[in-house]
Structure formats: structure tokens, C-alpha cells
Amino acid sequence: MTAPIYRLPIGVTCLSNNGKVYVSGPCGVVSFDCVSKIYRKGNMIIFLPYLTSYDSSIFTQAVLGVVLGYSVELILKGIGYKVYKSDEKLIFSLGFSHSIFIDIPKGVLVRFNKKTFSLVSANFGLLQNFATSIRRYRFPDSYKGAGVVYANEIVICKEGKKN
Structure with missing residues (x-):
């Protein structure tokens, strides 16, 4: 099984700290609770342990929100x-x-x-x-x-x- 890889748009940064994930971009900052840790390679992100489908949808909503609003x-x-x-x-x-x-x-x-x-x-x-x-x-x-x-x-x- 391969790890789900998320690609961030230009101008969006993502970091995790103490069980919270922070996504920031031109429209603002969104934070949500998550037990996974982020591993980055350029604009590619991998969450370990893998995100559940619920957390994955919250993450994609957060990325769209900070880009478009x-x-x-x-x-x-x-x-x-x-x-x-x-x-x-x-x-x-x-x-x-x-x-x-x-x-x-x-x-x-x-x-x-x-x-x-x-x-x-x-x-x-x-x-x-x-x-x-x-x-x-x-x-x-x-x-x-x-x-x-x-x-x-x-x-x-x-x-x-x-x-």
C-alpha cells in the first residue's frame, strides 16, 4: 500500500504541532486537531500515520479555504x-x-x-x-x-x- 501524498498549492504552508495541524495561505490560517505528523518534501506532504477519510476531507477543505476562501x-x-x-x-x-x-x-x-x-x-x-x-x-x-x-x-x- 502506498502512502497518500498531498500536493500543496504555491503560497500555502502546512505544519503540525502538539496534535494540531496549521494550514496558512493568502486568505488566512486554518487549524484542526489531528494525531498524524507531517513529513515534507518540497510541496509534497505525507501524514504518518495516514489520515482517516474524515481528517483528509478536513485537510482538503482547509487547503481550499486558505487559497480561495x-x-x-x-x-x-x-x-x-x-x-x-x-x-x-x-x-x-x-x-x-x-x-x-x-x-x-x-x-x-x-x-x-x-x-x-x-x-x-x-x-x-x-x-x-x-x-x-x-x-x-x-x-x-x-x-x-x-x-x-x-x-x-x-x-x-x-x-x-x-x-
């Missing part, structure tokens, strides 16, 4: 729904009697438009968790479709009451 676009659908940023916090007005304050994780960049905002990060897992935690506060309604919706999501609404 990941982004998630969220849309606020509904009357009076607003979001703005203040002191590394997102402040949401989602139809409740109070505003919702959410801390922006380190490594996530937020860009705003009128009713849409996009989250950009090199760490795909962190980005997905942050987007779902935002969406948890106002999941799309099944009758009107109002709430926090992904940009490419299609919300199928139920038919209203018939007379």
Missing part, C-alpha cells in the same frame, strides 16, 4: 428585519421585542448590503456553524417564507386557509 450569503426576508455591525457584534432586529446580539467569531468577515449580508472565512466549519447559529433565531416561516434565508435556498410555502 468560503462565503455564505444570507438574506433577511420580512418586514422590518435589519442587521448592522457594532464593536465586533452583529445586531439583529428580527421582529422580536428585543434586539439580538451575536459575537462575530475571529476569522469571519461580514459584508453588508440592504437586505443581504455575506459571511466570508477560510475555515469552512466555523463559517457553517456561524451561519446556522444566525439562522436559528428566525428560521424561514412555512406560510410567508419570512426569516433568515440562504441566497440560493428555495422556500416552499404552504397554502393558506381556505374559506
Whole structure:
């Protein structure tokens, strides 16, 4: 059996230290837990002991993230729904009697438009968790479709009451 060899793109560095693997590139740094050690030869990397399929997918996501970056676009659908940023916090007005304050994780960049905002990060897992935690506060309604919706999501609404 031959060892799986990973080839790093230009400008990406990878190192392991105390059970963590750090991948850094032009878009940022991603770290994840891994028991394997890295052996390098130029831009070729071998992990010993071999990576499991789960760790291998996390490593490839990290390499793609530091080279290209990941982004998630969220849309606020509904009357009076607003979001703005203040002191590394997102402040949401989602139809409740109070505003919702959410801390922006380190490594996530937020860009705003009128009713849409996009989250950009090199760490795909962190980005997905942050987007779902935002969406948890106002999941799309099944009758009107109002709430926090992904940009490419299609919300199928139920038919209203018939007379």
C-alpha cells in the first residue's frame, strides 16, 4: 500500500504541532486537531500515520479555504428585519421585542448590503456553524417564507386557509 501524498498549492504552508495541524495561505490560517505528523518534501506532504477519510476531507477543505476562501450569503426576508455591525457584534432586529446580539467569531468577515449580508472565512466549519447559529433565531416561516434565508435556498410555502 502506498502512502497518500498531498500536493500543496504555491503560497500555502502546512505544519503540525502538539496534535494540531496549521494550514496558512493568502486568505488566512486554518487549524484542526489531528494525531498524524507531517513529513515534507518540497510541496509534497505525507501524514504518518495516514489520515482517516474524515481528517483528509478536513485537510482538503482547509487547503481550499486558505487559497480561495468560503462565503455564505444570507438574506433577511420580512418586514422590518435589519442587521448592522457594532464593536465586533452583529445586531439583529428580527421582529422580536428585543434586539439580538451575536459575537462575530475571529476569522469571519461580514459584508453588508440592504437586505443581504455575506459571511466570508477560510475555515469552512466555523463559517457553517456561524451561519446556522444566525439562522436559528428566525428560521424561514412555512406560510410567508419570512426569516433568515440562504441566497440560493428555495422556500416552499404552504397554502393558506381556505374559506
